[in-house]
Amino acid sequence: MRAYHLTTGEAWQLRLADMPDPQPAADEVLIRLHAAGLNYLDLMVARGRLGDTTSPFVPGTDGAGEIVATGERVSGWVPGERVISGLIVDWSAGLLTEANGRRLRGVTMPGSLADYAVVPASALVRIPESLSYTQAVTLPIAATTAWNAIVKSRTGPASTVALLGTGGVSLFALQYAKAAGARVILASSSDEKLERARQLGADVLINYRTQPAWDEAVLAATGGRGADLVVETVGGGTFARSVNAAAIGGTVYVVGFVGGMEASLPLLPVMVKTLNILGSQTGSTSDLEAAMRALQQARIEPVIDRVFAFDEAGDAYRYLASAAHVGKVVIDFDRPA
Ligand SMILES: NC(=O)c1ccc[n+]([C@@H]2O[C@H](COP(=O)([O-])OP(=O)(O)OC[C@H]3O[C@@H](n4cnc5c(N)ncnc54)[C@H](OP(=O)(O)O)[C@@H]3O)[C@@H](O)[C@H]2O)c1
Incomplete structure (x- = not known):
C-alpha cells in the first residue's frame, strides 16, 4: 500500500513509501481509508514534540474509510460499512485510565495517511448516509472535544460561551453551543474570519x-x-485572560496550546469565582458517537476550509501550519491531485 512516513523535527517531512498492507488481529478491522483529517496535534507530532518519533512512522490522526476485512473475534461489523475511529482507540467509554489511554492513532500508533489501517472494532463509529467521508473525518478529534466541552459545562440556553480562534475545535464548539441555545462570543485574528x-x-x-x-x-x-464556558484552545499567554473572562461558577475547558504550553495565572480569581478548570483529553468512542448524534440531530454541517488530494498531504500540513484556515483541513484520497 501507499503510506506516508514522517521524518520529525523542525524541518519535518512526509515521504511517500510503499509498505505491506497491515493485517487485522482478532479484535480489529482492516479499513481502506478514503479521507484523513488534520489537527494541530498532527503538527505537534510532525515537529517531534509529541508521540512516536521512531521512523518509519505513519502519521495522520483522524481517518475515515470502509471496512474491508474483520478479525475472527469481531462481531457487529461487516465489510463495506463506512466508519470513523476514535483517536484513543482503547477508550470505549467511561473514565480515561492509564491502560486505555495509551494508543492514539497517528500519535503513538500508525495513523491515517496510508491506503489501509487496522483499528480495534471497539473504536469504530458508523458514518451516517448523509455524511461524506471528508465530512465525517472532521469529527473524531475536533467535534468530540467541542461536544465534551458543551456537555461537561452544562451549556444551555441561558449560557454564554467564549471561544478563541476559528480552528477546528472552536468552530464545532460554536455550532454545538448555538444548537444548545447559548450565546457565543468569539475572538479571532482577522475580521474576515x-x-x-x-x-x-x-x-x-x-x-x-x-x-x-x-x-x-x-x-x-x-x-x-x-x-459560563471558556474553551481554552490557546493556552500560554491567554490562560489568565480566560480566567478573567469566566463567570462566577464558570468553566475554563483546557484544550489547547497553540499559544504555548506554559501559563501563569493569578490564583485568587480561580478561588473567588469558584471556577471549574477542566482538562480535556479529546474523548472516548462513546463521546464520539454522541458528538455524531448531536451533529445529525442539530443538522450541523462541519466547516471544511480546504480539501487536499492524497499526493498533496505535505501541502495540507503546511496550510494548517500557516493558520490561514477556518474550520477543518482534510485530505480526500479519492480526489485527483
Ligand atoms: N486536549 C484536547 O482534548 C484537544 C483536542 C483537540 C485539540 N486540542 C488542541 O487545541 C488547540 C486547537 O486545536 P484545533 O485543531 O482547533 O487547531 P487549529 O484548527 O489549528 O486552530 C487554531 C486556531 O487558533 C487561533 N489562534 C492561534 N493563535 C492564537 C492566539 N494567540 N490567540 C487566540 N487564537 C489563536 C487561530 O485562529 P484565528 O486566526 O481565527 O484566531 C488558529 O487558526 C491545539 O493546541 C490542539 O492541539 C486539544
Whole structure:
C-alpha cells in the first residue's frame, strides 16, 4: 500500500513509501481509508514534540474509510460499512485510565495517511448516509472535544460561551453551543474570519489583534458577568485572560496550546469565582458517537476550509501550519491531485 512516513523535527517531512498492507488481529478491522483529517496535534507530532518519533512512522490522526476485512473475534461489523475511529482507540467509554489511554492513532500508533489501517472494532463509529467521508473525518478529534466541552459545562440556553480562534475545535464548539441555545462570543485574528463566525451564528465578535484585551471585551459584552464556558484552545499567554473572562461558577475547558504550553495565572480569581478548570483529553468512542448524534440531530454541517488530494498531504500540513484556515483541513484520497 501507499503510506506516508514522517521524518520529525523542525524541518519535518512526509515521504511517500510503499509498505505491506497491515493485517487485522482478532479484535480489529482492516479499513481502506478514503479521507484523513488534520489537527494541530498532527503538527505537534510532525515537529517531534509529541508521540512516536521512531521512523518509519505513519502519521495522520483522524481517518475515515470502509471496512474491508474483520478479525475472527469481531462481531457487529461487516465489510463495506463506512466508519470513523476514535483517536484513543482503547477508550470505549467511561473514565480515561492509564491502560486505555495509551494508543492514539497517528500519535503513538500508525495513523491515517496510508491506503489501509487496522483499528480495534471497539473504536469504530458508523458514518451516517448523509455524511461524506471528508465530512465525517472532521469529527473524531475536533467535534468530540467541542461536544465534551458543551456537555461537561452544562451549556444551555441561558449560557454564554467564549471561544478563541476559528480552528477546528472552536468552530464545532460554536455550532454545538448555538444548537444548545447559548450565546457565543468569539475572538479571532482577522475580521474576515470573524465574518465567517458571524455567519455560523456567533453573537459577539472580537478581533484580538486590534483588541488584545479580549477578556475585558467578554466582560463588557456580558454586563461584567463573564462567560459560563471558556474553551481554552490557546493556552500560554491567554490562560489568565480566560480566567478573567469566566463567570462566577464558570468553566475554563483546557484544550489547547497553540499559544504555548506554559501559563501563569493569578490564583485568587480561580478561588473567588469558584471556577471549574477542566482538562480535556479529546474523548472516548462513546463521546464520539454522541458528538455524531448531536451533529445529525442539530443538522450541523462541519466547516471544511480546504480539501487536499492524497499526493498533496505535505501541502495540507503546511496550510494548517500557516493558520490561514477556518474550520477543518482534510485530505480526500479519492480526489485527483
Ligand atoms: N486536549 C484536547 O482534548 C484537544 C483536542 C483537540 C485539540 N486540542 C488542541 O487545541 C488547540 C486547537 O486545536 P484545533 O485543531 O482547533 O487547531 P487549529 O484548527 O489549528 O486552530 C487554531 C486556531 O487558533 C487561533 N489562534 C492561534 N493563535 C492564537 C492566539 N494567540 N490567540 C487566540 N487564537 C489563536 C487561530 O485562529 P484565528 O486566526 O481565527 O484566531 C488558529 O487558526 C491545539 O493546541 C490542539 O492541539 C486539544
